[in-house]
Amino acid sequence: MAALTFHYDVDGQDFSSAGEASVAVKKKLRQLGFPSDVIRRCSIAMYEGEINMVIHANGGTADVLVEPEKITIILEDHGPGIPDVELAMKEGYSTSTEAIRTMGFGAGMGLPNMKRYTESLEIETEVGVGTKLTMVVKV
Amino acid sequence: MTVQALAEALCLTPLCMPEPDREVEGGYIGDLLSWVMGNAQSGDAWITIMSNDNVVAVAVLTDVACVILSEGVTLDGRLRELAEKKGINVFSTELSSFAVGAKVAALL
Ligand SMILES: Nc1ncnc2c1ncn2[C@@H]1O[C@H](COP(=O)(O)OP(=O)(O)OP(=O)(O)O)[C@@H](O)[C@H]1O
Ligand SMILES: [Mg+2]
Numbered sequence: 001m002a003a004l005t006f007h008y009d010v011d012g013q014d015f016s017s018a019g020e021a022s023v024a025v026k027k028k029l030r031q032l033g034f035p036s037d038v039i040r041r042c043s044i045a046m047y048e049g050e051i052n053m054v055i056h057a058n059g060g061t062a063d064v065l066v067e068p069e070k071i072t073i074i075l076e077d078h079g080p081g082i083p084d085v086e087l088a089m090k091e092g093y094s095t096s097t098e099a100i101r102t103m104g105f106g107a108g109m110g111l112p113n114m115k116r117y118t119e120s121l122e123i124e125t126e127v128g129v130g131t132k133l134t135m136v137v138k139v
Numbered sequence: 140m141t142v143q144a145l146a147e148a149l150c151l152t153p154l155c156m157p158e159p160d161r162e163v164e165g166g167y168i169g170d171l172l173s174w175v176m177g178n179a180q181s182g183d184a185w186i187t188i189m190s191n192d193n194v195v196a197v198a199v200l201t202d203v204a205c206v207i208l209s210e211g212v213t214l215d216g217r218l219r220e221l222a223e224k225k226g227i228n229v230f231s232t233e234l235s236s237f238a239v240g241a242k243v244a245a246l247l
Contacts, residue, residue: 019196023225026200036181036202043200044176051193104189109173116177 004032004066010050010075012059015103021062022047032066034139041117042071042137048110049075049133055100056080057131070119073135081127089115140246142205142228145184149242151207151230154214155223161204166243168236172197179203184243186236188212198227205229207243209236 006028008021026043034042046062053060057079065072082088089111096106115121118135125131143159145151164182169175170189179185181202187194190212198206205228208214213231214222222229232239 016192019193019200023196023199040181040200040202047196047200048173048176103191104170104172104193107171107173109171109177113173113177 006064006066008062010053010059010062012054012057015054018051018054019047022050025064029066029071034071038071038137038139042073045114045117045121045135045137046073046075048114049073049135051105052110053077053079055096055105060130069139071137071139073118073133073137075133075135076130077132078130081129081131082123082125083127085123085125142184145205145243145246146230148246149232149239151232151239154208154229154231155219156228156230157223157226158204158228161228163204163243163247165247166240167203168240176201186240186243188236190214190218192218192221195222195225195227198222198229199225207232207239209234209239 022043026039029039057077060077063074087093091112092108094106094108100106119138120136122134140163142161142163145163163184165180166184167179168186170187172193175197179201183203184205184207185203186207186209188210190208208231211233
């Protein structure tokens with residue numbers, strides 16, 4: 001199988017449609033016949049990243065590269081960047097507003113979940129420029 | 140036990156039940172969505188008081204068997220349609236999260 005790629009624009013204004021790209025990817029991976037555990041890890045990790053782009057960075061883009069032995073998810077935004085990545089990675093650390101919390105987000109568990117569900121999570125970020133996350137899930 | 144059998148045993152109000160034959164294998168109670176994504180298992184009955192679009196997405200991604208909205212929380216018509224379309228079973232109950240969780244645990 002040659003590598004398959006999918007591209008999505010993630011709208012930073014529309015909170016209710018946030019997650020559509022991840023749900024679409026889940027469906028595609030299922031059609032491609034990947035094991036359910038791989039599908040679950042990929043789609044949850046991608047969703048956490050997608051939601052973060054909506055909540056913290058006013059949207060961005062998502063690219064998914066599907067190969068037989070691994071799935072790579074790249075999320076890129078031009079938001080505020082993350083000043084202290086080590087702190088942001090801590091369970092429970094969140095800068096989410098009260099409005100975001102009433103929607104069920106802001107537990108500070110998104111980045112820890114991404115790390116937990118993927119084989120590698122790379123964060124490139126610059127304050128005032130944006131953030132690029134690269135996640136790899138091995139099949 | 141199937142989702143439908145569980146709903147009948149606990150007198151849950153079905154809001155939508157596109158997959159009545161899904162097996163319920165466990166349960167999870169939580170309202171913080173990232174927490175749920177980190178801990179709920181595939182096949183769980185997920186008990187929550189949250190009711191918005193993101194709940195439907197999280198139910199799809201975690202592959203839970205059903206969502207049980209506790210404390211009298213329900214879904215509006217648009218969300219009900221969305222859940223139906225995504226194949227997510229959703230029930231409502233007046234019971235507290237603790238009370239319905241205890242009942243689910245006793246049945247499994
Ligand atoms: N794409 C991003 N751009 C800028 N800041 C970000 C981005 N992603 C995460 N952050 C920062 O890192 C913090 C931790 O992120 P994480 O996803 O772990 O928690 P959260 O989004 O606040 O809550 P949760 O994911 O549990 O709903 C955020 O509160 C935010 O300050
Ligand atoms: Mg997050």
